[in-house]
Amino acid sequence: MIKLPEFSEDQEYRILRETAAAYAAKELGPQAEQLDLDPARWRIKEAIAKAEDLGMLAALIPEDYGGGGLDDYAFCVALEEIAVEEAGIAAVLLAHNAALLPAAMGEFKALITGVGPDAFPVCLAFPGEVSFADGKVKGRVPFALNAQECSLITLLPGGGGGTQALTVRGDAAGVEINAEPYQMGLRAARAGSIRLEDAEASNVISGGDMAGEVQRVLMLGLASIATGISRNALQKAYAYARERYQGGKMIIEHQQMRIFLAEMLAAVEQGRALVKKACEDGGLAPAMVAWLRATERACKSATDGVQVHGGYGYMRDYGMERLMRDAKYCQMYPMTSQEALLRLLEISETG
Amino acid sequence: MGVKGLSDRGRQLLLDFPPLAALREHDRKGIDEIIGLVEGCAAYKRDVALPMALDIDEQMEKEPEYFNWDMMREACKYNIFSLAIPKAVGGLADKYMISGMALAVEELCSACGGIGLALAAHSLGVAPVIASGAMAHWDTVLHEIVEEEKRGNPVLMAYGITEPSAGTDVEEPEFLEVGKIGMEAKKTKGGYVLNGRKCFISGGSEAKYFTVTAATDRSRPLETWTTFLVERDMEGFSTPRVELKMGQRACHAAELLFEDVFVPDSHVLGYEGDGMANGILIIMAASRGPVGAIANGIARGAYEHFLAWTRERRNGKRPIDEDRIRMSLADMLGIIQENRGLYINHSLVGDAVFRSAFTHPIFLSAFLIPRSIRASKPYAALLNSYYGKAFVNILFRYFIKDDEVTDMLAKASLAKFNCADNAMELTSRALELMGTDDSVERRWVEKAFRDAKLTQIYEGTNQLNRLVVYNTEIARTLKVEVPGPFKKGVS
Ligand SMILES: Cc1cc2nc3c(=O)[nH]c(=O)nc-3n(C[C@H](O)[C@H](O)[C@H](O)COP(=O)(O)OP(=O)(O)OC[C@H]3O[C@@H](n4cnc5c(N)ncnc54)[C@H](O)[C@@H]3O)c2cc1C
Numbered sequence: 049m050i051k052l053p054e055f056s057e058d059q060e061y062r063i064l065r066e067t068a069a070a071y072a073a074k075e076l077g078p079q080a081e082q083l084d085l086d087p088a089r090w091r092i093k094e095a096i097a098k099a100e101d102l103g104m105l106a107a108l109i110p111e112d113y114g115g116g117g118l119d120d121y122a123f124c125v126a127l128e129e130i131a132v133e134e135a136g137i138a139a140v141l142l143a144h145n146a147a148l149l150p151a152a153m154g155e156f157k158a159l160i161t162g163v164g165p166d167a168f169p170v171c172l173a174f175p176g177e178v179s180f181a182d183g184k185v186k187g188r189v190p191f192a193l194n195a196q197e198c199s200l201i202t203l204l205p206g207g208g209g210g211t212q213a214l215t216v217r218g219d220a221a222g223v224e225i226n227a228e229p230y231q232m233g234l235r236a237a238r239a240g241s242i243r244l245e246d247a248e249a250s251n252v253i254s255g256g257d258m259a260g261e262v263q264r265v266l267m268l269g270l271a272s273i274a275t276g277i278s279r280n281a282l283q284k285a286y287a288y289a290r291e292r293y294q295g296g297k298m299i300i301e302h303q304q305m306r307i308f309l310a311e312m313l314a315a316v317e318q319g320r321a322l323v324k325k326a327c328e329d330g331g332l333a334p335a336m337v338a339w340l341r342a343t344e345r346a347c348k349s350a351t352d353g354v355q356v357h358g359g360y361g362y363m364r365d366y367g368m369e370r371l372m373r374d375a376k377y378c379q380m381y382p383m384t385s386q387e388a389l390l391r392l393l394e395i396s397e398t399g
Numbered sequence: 400m401g402v403k404g405l406s407d408r409g410r411q412l413l414l415d416f417p418p419l420a421a422l423r424e425h426d427r428k429g430i431d432e433i434i435g436l437v438e439g440c441a442a443y444k445r446d447v448a449l450p451m452a453l454d455i456d457e458q459m460e461k462e463p464e465y466f467n468w469d470m471m472r473e474a475c476k477y478n479i480f481s482l483a484i485p486k487a488v489g490g491l492a493d494k495y496m497i498s499g500m501a502l503a504v505e506e507l508c509s510a511c512g513g514i515g516l517a518l519a520a521h522s523l524g525v526a527p528v529i530a531s532g533a534m535a536h537w538d539t540v541l542h543e544i545v546e547e548e549k550r551g552n553p554v555l556m557a558y559g560i561t562e563p564s565a566g567t568d569v570e571e572p573e574f575l576e577v578g579k580i581g582m583e584a585k586k587t588k589g590g591y592v593l594n595g596r597k598c599f600i601s602g603g604s605e606a607k608y609f610t611v612t613a614a615t616d617r618s619r620p621l622e623t624w625t626t627f628l629v630e631r632d633m634e635g636f637s638t639p640r641v642e643l644k645m646g647q648r649a650c651h652a653a654e655l656l657f658e659d660v661f662v663p664d665s666h667v668l669g670y671e672g673d674g675m676a677n678g679i680l681i682i683m684a685a686s687r688g689p690v691g692a693i694a695n696g697i698a699r700g701a702y703e704h705f706l707a708w709t710r711e712r713r714n715g716k717r718p719i720d721e722d723r724i725r726m727s728l729a730d731m732l733g734i735i736q737e738n739r740g741l742y743i744n745h746s747l748v749g750d751a752v753f754r755s756a757f758t759h760p761i762f763l764s765a766f767l768i769p770r771s772i773r774a775s776k777p778y779a780a781l782l783n784s785y786y787g788k789a790f791v792n793i794l795f796r797y798f799i800k801d802d803e804v805t806d807m808l809a810k811a812s813l814a815k816f817n818c819a820d821n822a823m824e825l826t827s828r829a830l831e832l833m834g835t836d837d838s839v840e841r842r843w844v845e846k847a848f849r850d851a852k853l854t855q856i857y858e859g860t861n862q863l864n865r866l867v868v869y870n871t872e873i874a875r876t877l878k879v880e881v882p883g884p885f886k887k888g889v890s
Binding site: 232 | 568715852856
């Protein structure tokens with residue numbers, strides 16, 4: 049194991065980190081590759097059920113609503129630890145929590161307590177694609193995490209600046225969910241597209257910048273997941289570099305390998321610092337910056353991690369190539385990086 | 400090939416490509432001939448590869464042992480397995496042997512990196528039979544490939560140098576010297592007994608013939624490194640395992656296992672002990688440019704699908720109407736042209752090296768002898784004899800000079816790592832711009848992203864290729880020394 053630089057954190061976060069890490073090491077690590085390619089999905093369901101025992105499914109929801117009552121940073125700490133073992137599972141938990149947020153914001157207590165352990169997705173429907181009138185929703189959501197076996201869909205028809213959220217039951221008439229035919233990364237959070245033909249909205253929630261808040265949480269969470277991926281890449285590549293002999297020495301002695309590893313280490317530091325700052329300061333802009341940078345760095349960490357492993361890195365059994373696919377998906381969702389950059393400037397202009 | 404597959408614009412882009420355009424002024428026929436090869440590959444792309452690529456990729460994830468023989472049988476119609484085989488024995492390789500190969504490979508990989516690799520790995524397997532001048536096998540093995548291809552039966556070859564504990568180490572003399580080599584070939588009466596393993600061998604589970612390297616003395620791998628021709632049905636040979644790869648899945652990466660495999664003396668390609676200089680280095684010098692072309696094909700495929708995506712209307716808007724997308728498209732086109740320039744630079748140098756040998760009248764005169772004699776046992780024995788090998792070697796030394804091969808290796812390695820890095824950059828960027836949009840084009844680009852990563856790893860990692868460029872071009876400490884004639888055993 050390589051030692052990460054000191055990082056100051058309150059006791060309560062440290063404890064949470066350890067709990068989440070213990071869960072991940074026990075339930076996810078040993079079967080990470082199977083969780084990534086789990087067509088029957090029973091492993092995923094079991095892993096999620098165990099996460100629920102830790103309160104991770106409603107971690108961000110206030111305690112008097114039956115949630116875990118974690119603050120943003122605590123949630124991010126837990127996600128990072130989980131993502132160190134399996135980013136897809138962390139993404140399931142993140143999307144689920146984000147989907148519950150509007151209900152909490154709109155004080156729909158019954159909605160939250162009524163949700164079972166089935167994962168359900170948040171869909172950020174862009175303006176123009178989904179319309180809502182007379183209690184019915186019409187349109188199409190092109191990509192939503194956790195879509196495949198969701199019991200409830202949270203829609204944000206206003207897109208970026210919406211103050212309204214709708215929920216639609218996954219089994220309601222007029223709802224058609226099509227699994228994404230091939231999902232490259234974060235596969236445990238099985239995505240799909242959703243077609244809504246005059247589907248009945250079970251709840252209409254309004255108040256506050258719901259879409260902005262959901263986006264903020266998604267970005268913080270993905271930044272933490274990405275940081276977890278960088279850490280995983282670092283650990284795996286470091287361990288491998290110390291075992292592999294090539295060019296007359298262990299490859300850890302080749303400068304270029306050391307530089308790759310140091311870059312990964314820097315990526316972890318940077319990701320953590322940005323997430324911490326964004327949690328402390330609040331607001332969408334810092335979360336966006338954290339997401340932009342942490343996911344970009346994670347893509348590099350994972351790609352370089354494969355490179356350190358040479359041909360072995362390209363094969364499933366070493367667990368490195370999965371990180372490359374997952375990291376890329378953290379960067380592609382919930383919007384593209386250029387869209388985020390344009391939005392970032394817009395937010396900063398209007399203050 | 401005579402099939403037209405390129406669009407008018409695609410053809411024009413090739414004809415306008417400056418080095419090709421300039422050459423065409425002097426040699427219209429020669430250049431039109433290699434563009435004809437690309438035409439055939441473009442037809443294969445359109446009719447065979449594109450319709451099945453996504454399905455094969457998905458199928459092989461679920462079922463790693465699966466192999467699609469249809470795509471290989473179909474390739475026979477387009478003579479893709481003869482691309483690297485000299486015209487003298489019925490193949491397609493002529494004056495522009497490497498350029499033709501590279502352009503063809505780019506075209507195939509623009510459809511699918513995996514299908515492209517399955518087809519190209521065969522030519523890599525063929526290369527040592529050609530480059531070592533092992534003419535005794537030209538009229539048997541290479542002839543069989545060409546003839547069977549006409550009947551629609553793919554007879555495949557694969558090249559195996561990588562071992563479980565020596566990947567980078569087998570790619571460079573300095574490292575081979577200190578590498579931990581597992582493959583051993585013990586001299587015995589009439590031949591050698593091979594023991595050991597090779598891993599990650601592209602096309603290894605389907606090939607009928609293999610060109611593999613082994614040390615005759617594992618404690619001195621560099622001095623005793625030797626290339627052998629191995630046949631699948633030799634006793635003790637097996638391919639026990641295929642890998643589950645992230646990308647380029649249509650082609651298996653297989654493990655080759657040798658358990659006391661007897662290989663006759665006649666199956667030593669070149670001399671015992673020249674497996675690095677006359678084997679790996681010449682092969683890498685010839686093939687790394689085409690590997691750059693694989694990378695560029697993958698990049699171009701991603702670009703084509705990305706471009707199609709930008710034209711799709713979503714919510715009443717088209718991405719292509721935004722200037723940031725237009726600029727990215729321009730960047731991508733820039734990358735593709737730059738890559739093509741790099742590998743053409745290499746392959747034209749390589750063509751010149753091989754052309755002087757393979758199209759020379761002295762050389763061709765060897766093929767005036769009737770085939771019935773050339774394919775006969777006594778003639779093969781003569782070519783495989785001490786004097787026979789020495790004669791071929793003198794001929795090759797006359798045409799192929801150390802400095803030329805070194806220069807070819809430098810350019811090849813430069814093209815390889817640049818094209819690979821650029822392909823990663825392009826595919827990665829395209830995905831970043833598309834996001835998780837649920838378009839089929841995104842699936843293609845995701846596949847290209849997974850495919851592209853491999854080009855930074857195989858044929859020597861990009862780090863190794865950078866070292867080779869330094870050693871050959873900057874420090875000039877690496878020189879390919881093609882062995883002289885009358886070499887006997889290991890000194
Ligand atoms: C899908 C696939 C198909 C392949 N097909 C074939 C094939 O058909 N035939 C064949 O023979 N081989 C094939 N290969 C093998 C390929 O060429 C090797 O994987 C490659 O050469 C790297 O070797 P390695 O995997 O052992 O990595 P290693 O050599 O172990 O390298 C690990 C890391 O260490 C670095 N490193 C190693 N040595 C040095 C050094 N001296 N200085 C600095 N850095 C160093 C490398 O850059 C890399 O980042 C294939 C590989 C794959 C993945």
